[in-house]
Amino acid sequence: MNKITIISLLSSESKQFSSVFFEVLKKHQRVVLSSPSSPLGRKLTAEKYPYEILGEKTLQKNQSSDELEKAARQLICSSASGNVVYAVAGHPLINETLVQKVAKLHSHVELNLEQPFEDSVFSYLKNEEAEGFQLLPACHLNPDTVQTSQHVVINRFSSPDNVRRVVLKLKEKYSAEYEFALLAKREGCTYRLYWLSLQEALELTEEELEQADSVYLPPMDTDEQVRSLSTLQFYIDEVTGPEGDVWIREQNAHSLIQYLREETEELVEAIQNNDRENWKEELGDVLVQILYQTSIAEKEKHFSFEDVLEEVNRKIRRRHPHVFDGVEATTPEEVDALWQKIKQEEKRQRK
Known part of the structure; x- marks a missing residue:
């Protein structure tokens, strides 16, 4: 051919x-x-x-x-x-x-470019109005750091297995049918280009994966980013905004308590019944109620969702020194004792 x-x-x-x-x-x-x-x-x-x-x-x-x-x-x-x-x-x-x-x-x-692929993307985007650009190494890819609203380039593949692991991690953020570019290095800055879905990438031969140099994932539209918390935040902001839902605009933190209670009870029931589908759905419904509450709090200038995240992130980090700081706690009893000690210190500092 x-x-x-x-x-x-x-x-x-x-x-x-x-x-x-x-x-x-x-x-x-x-x-x-x-x-x-x-x-x-x-x-x-x-x-x-x-x-x-x-x-x-x-x-x-x-x-x-x-x-x-x-x-x-x-x-x-x-x-x-x-x-x-x-x-x-x-x-x-x-x-x-x-x-x-x-x-x-x-x-x-x-593709025949005048510079390495990742440099070509950066050179182009810095001179154009675009959604942003992420360059991520394949060796320690954390899917939580991937911004699906941006142009994403992943490079430094070490082996075919490394390529497969990256594709599997990407499926946590993108659908299996999502199409992206896989570039296999030729001479100089020439690349063989494969445009395929994540699922199809898992079916490539060992030889094709061995040649992988970089992958490029184009940005997704907001309505495609259904596995992203930021998408839910955007939807909630629109629903609760001036041009949004009339019913939710009439609610306040107190009037929503009954719905928070209902959704929480339904979540507990789903867990007790080992109902996986409803368990998943009710977790989402509880999350929506949390975002409704933080939206109201922000409009009333009390605190924002980011303030809530800061509070809980600091707390999780502070209360798990046996996970993050090398403190010895190898049994549930030792963990509980450490936990109580930290909580007492927190109370002392708040006085």
């Missing part, structure tokens, strides 16, 4: 093209652009460099999925008679949805 090479500039506004960029172009007899009016199209036209335009009209960022799919298939068809290079302005994974489509449909897509 012939190869499709994606080559890009890192700034969509740049009118300067490096010698490296043109050296790559000149190695390919067929160059395809999405727009003749782009800075690159004008430059190639001025230098009388031959190129083709993808499709019958210029592709826009707001193209429909069907139009992008059609354009992707046209690009793949154009590679039937030989290798082609698709040249884009901007970053090929961040602002080029077409590249994602092509990589999903074609088994041999490469």
Whole structure:
């Protein structure tokens, strides 16, 4: 199968093209652009460099999925008679949805960048309005630190098993069907690109995983971030806000006590009945009541949800020196004695 090479500039506004960029172009007899009016199209036209335009009209960022799919298939068809290079302005994974489509449909897509992949993402985003960027090492990935609202790059894979562990951890934050880019290192700053779901990544061969250099996860929309506490906070802020739910706006901390009690009793009942589904659901309902209470407290300028988090985080840290500070407490009795001692000290300090 012939190869499709994606080559890009890192700034969509740049009118300067490096010698490296043109050296790559000149190695390919067929160059395809999405727009003749782009800075690159004008430059190639001025230098009388031959190129083709993808499709019958210029592709826009707001193209429909069907139009992008059609354009992707046209690009793949154009590679039937030989290798082609698709040249884009901007970053090929961040602002080029077409590249994602092509990589999903074609088994041999490469990215040719002018610098290592993670540097290319950073270089692009620092000059563009974007959602933010996280660069995380694969060796000690903590899924709780992954911000699904941002562009996420994970690198420094040590083995195929390391890749699998990272994918399994990511499934704690993203759905199994969530699609991301896996980049396998070639020579220099050239990468083989796989665009696939987290579930599909677990089915890659040992050889494919061995070559993994980086993964890129695009930011999720708010309604997709259903495994995030910040999403629930956003929803609650909207529901309790000036344009939100009329009923909740009429409530206060005291009027909501009955609902907090009801939800807590239902949670206890689900636990006692070993009802896992209701156990999970009622925990969520109790959490909603907690957020309603903190929302009211914040509006009345008493404290915020972040104040509650600070209080409980400090308390958990302070009351578990046998976990965090190496204090000896190896039996339940020793832990209870330590706990009582700490609580007495807390009472003394509050006086």
